[in-house]
Amino acid sequence: MKRTDLIPVLLLLPVLGFVAVQVVETRTITAPAQAGFVAPAVRSHAKRVARNEVENTGTVVDGNAVAANATDAAAARDVGDIRRRIVLGETGTYIGEILSERDSALARWPDRMVQPVRVWVGSSPAIPGWDPTYPESVRNAFDQWTSLGIPVRFTFVRDSTDADVHVSWIDHFDSPISGKTIWARDGKWWIVTGNITLALHHNEGELLDAKAVHAIALHEVGHLLGLDHTADTANIMTARVRVRDLSEADRATMKLLYSLPPGSVK
Ligand SMILES: [Zn+2]
Structure with missing residues (x-):
């Protein structure tokens, strides 16, 4: 447990003009960041997400449709109103840290209560250290966030080809990271797809x-739901993960994020 401290790398890559991809890597702090190793992996994953965007046009349309159909679409981009709502709700959250990390923009999934986000969670029994309970552990992680009452539901699918989100496993990353999340958004900052990769071992070989x-x-x-890091190590979303459960601030920040429209609040 002493070596589960984590350091993030955030990169924002424009793809296809109207879609952006965010890569979040969770790093151990036992080795220095090696930017030279990160770039190839980022490009590789960015390409994969971009291809999903092209193939999975239904998801993109769905995301855009939610924004276009919102009866308060005009109010949704009333930046002054959004700022007031942030000020009213930010106590006990780290929404301010997210805004400063993301250049004053919020990203989140559109309302997916009727059409749940389809999540495929892989199994990798061939990887040494694999635990057959891990897929259920991951599904539980998704459910813990949605149990907060946000307007997003996840459904876990067997076929990876029609999934919106893929969770895959790796023995270890070649760079000193333990997890990675990539999500893509449309031009209105609605998240439309994502990939999570989880390692079973630290970069240096120790089993997690x-x-x-x-x-x-x-x-x-x-991250997949739109959160970024907070400095407070009592939270699961700190860059150096030290806790094992969601904190009150984690919960409050997620609820506030999903009470607001996405996009810039500059
Ligand atoms: Zn992170």
Whole structure:
């Protein structure tokens, strides 16, 4: 447990003009960041997400449709009103840190209560250290976030080809990271697809235990839903994960994010 401290790398890559991809890597702090190793992986994953965007046009249309159909579409971009709502709701949250990390823009999934986000969680019994309970542990991480009452539901699908979100496993990353989340958004900052990769071992070979894997899954699903990091290490979304469960601030920040329209509040 002593080596589950994590450091993030955030990169924002424009793709296809109207879609942006965000890569979040969860790093151990036992080795320095090696930017030279990160770039190839980022490009590789960015390409994969971009291809999903092209193939999975239904998801993109769905995201746009929600924004276009919103009866308060005009109010949704009333930046002054959104700022007031942030000020009213930000006590006990780290929404301010997210806004400063993301250049004053919020990203989140559109309302997916009727059409749940389809999540495929892979199994990798061939990887040494694999625990057959891990897929359920990951599903539990998704459910912990949605149990907060946000307007997003997840459904877990067997076929990866029609999934909106893929969760895959890796023995270890070649760079000193333990988890990675990539999501793509449309031009209105609605998140439309994502990929999570979780490692079973630290970069240097030490096995991550089941509690650490679950905590990293909670952290990565937080990213997938639109959260960024907070400095307070009592939260699951701190850059250096030290806790194993969602904190009150984690819960409050997620609820506030999903009470607001996405996009810039500059
Ligand atoms: Zn992170």
